[in-house]
Amino acid sequence: MIKLYRLAFVAVFMFTMSCSEDDKAIDTVVEQIERGAILRNIDRVSPNFERTELQSAFTVVLEEQDLEEGGIFDFVRLYLQYLDRTPSNGNNSQAEIVLKDVPSSDFQPGGNGLPVGTIEVIYQDAIDAFNLDSNSILAGDQFELRAEIHLTDGRTFSTENGSSSILTDACFFKSPYRYVINVIDTIDNDLYTGTYSYEIISGPNGSFFNLGEQGIVSITAGNTPNVRNTGLIAEGLEFTIAGTNVYPKIYQSVNLFCRDSAFNALTGPDEENFGIVDLADDTVFELDLVFAYEGWGGSGDLTTPQSYRFRFSKQ
Structure with missing residues (x-):
């Protein structure tokens, strides 16, 4: 389903690809435009739940950025939903609920002088919610966590306020909120590492990925269990076996056009x-991938998502 993002937010965070890890978002926003806030990924410590370990946790370290360098940061509200992806035992998906609020006092000044905090959700707590x-x-079921920033002036920011260069980890801001x-x-x-051939076996004619319909790729293990990385697409296609x-990971950049969201x-x-x-x-395994995910197709306007299936064969 295409989500209609408020594209005006793109202008809020226009920036150049020369941004370094030491830059602050507040230094690159355009003058004369209402400022917002983001939650920048500093570290995805643990991205998944282990089914047999009820105390396993999703953990991410985030840096809050706003016009006042955290001075108008009130709290982060966390929303959670459950997606039953394994229909063999029925469908028990659950709609999004408010999980908890994380106050700004749980964030401490980081290396940039901006508030940095750890967001953690224990698997057992997600089940109980x-x-x-x-x-x-x-294994294969999913939970989806969404963060919403609340500022002291009453404004809130979440996924609907994002732009393609804010949502993706490939660009400076790294703030998907979701x-x-x-x-x-x-x-x-x-397992599922080494040299593989790939081929695009289904999808519209022509490829938007700036790669051939078939080729050779090296797949490596990620830093956390079951995560794998490839050299496909500009960012390097990452996926998880569940x-x-x-x-595939959400919001991966195809072309790294970070200068113009x-x-x-x-x-x-x-x-x-x-x-x-x-x-x-x-x-052999197959992977389904959507180009122009949630409408972000790189055309300057929201475009219709296109589904592709890749087949990987070990060499």
């Missing part, structure tokens, strides 16, 4: 097709 039976949750937490059973670190599902194209997961993987055999 929806009164779910942990035995009914299977995180998909996969439920996983951990696999060996060497049960028999393969989930309106032309930065993003990819993300398909909402109906979740790839194909055989956990007993890593020689």
Whole structure:
């Protein structure tokens, strides 16, 4: 489903690709325009829940940025929903709820002098929030966490305020506000790694990815269980193996047009097709990927998402 983002927010955070890790968002916003706020990713410590470890946690370190260098930061409200992606035992998906508020006092000045805090959600707490039976949750199911910044002047900022260059980790601001937490059973670190050939086996004619319809790619293990990285697309396509599902990371940049947000194209997961993987055999697997995810197609306007399926074969 395409979300109609308020594109005016693009202008709020126009910036150049020369931004360094020491720059502050407040130093690069355009003059004469109403300022907002972001939650910049400093570290994705632990992105997923381990199904058999109820105390496993989603953990991310965030830096809050606003016009007053954190001076008008009030609190972060966290929303959570449950997505049942394994229909073999029925569909028990749950609508978004308010999970908790994290006050600005839980954030401390970081290296840039801006508020830095750790957001953590324990798997057991997520289960309890929806009164779910942990035995009914299977690897491949997902929780989705959304952050909403509340400022002392009453304004709030979340996903609907974003632009393509703010939402993606590939650009300076790294502020998606939204995180998909996969439920996983951990696999060996060497599985689904090595040299693979790929081919695009379904999707519209022509590729928007600036790569051939087939080729060779190296797949490496990420820093956390079940996460894999490839060299495909500009940012490098990242995905997670969760049960028999393969989930590409949301908001990955195709072209790294960070200077002009309106032309930065993003990819993300398909909402109906979740790839194909055989956990007993890593020689072949398939991955579904959406170009122009949520409408961010790099054309300057919201465009219709296009679904593609990639097949990877071990060499």
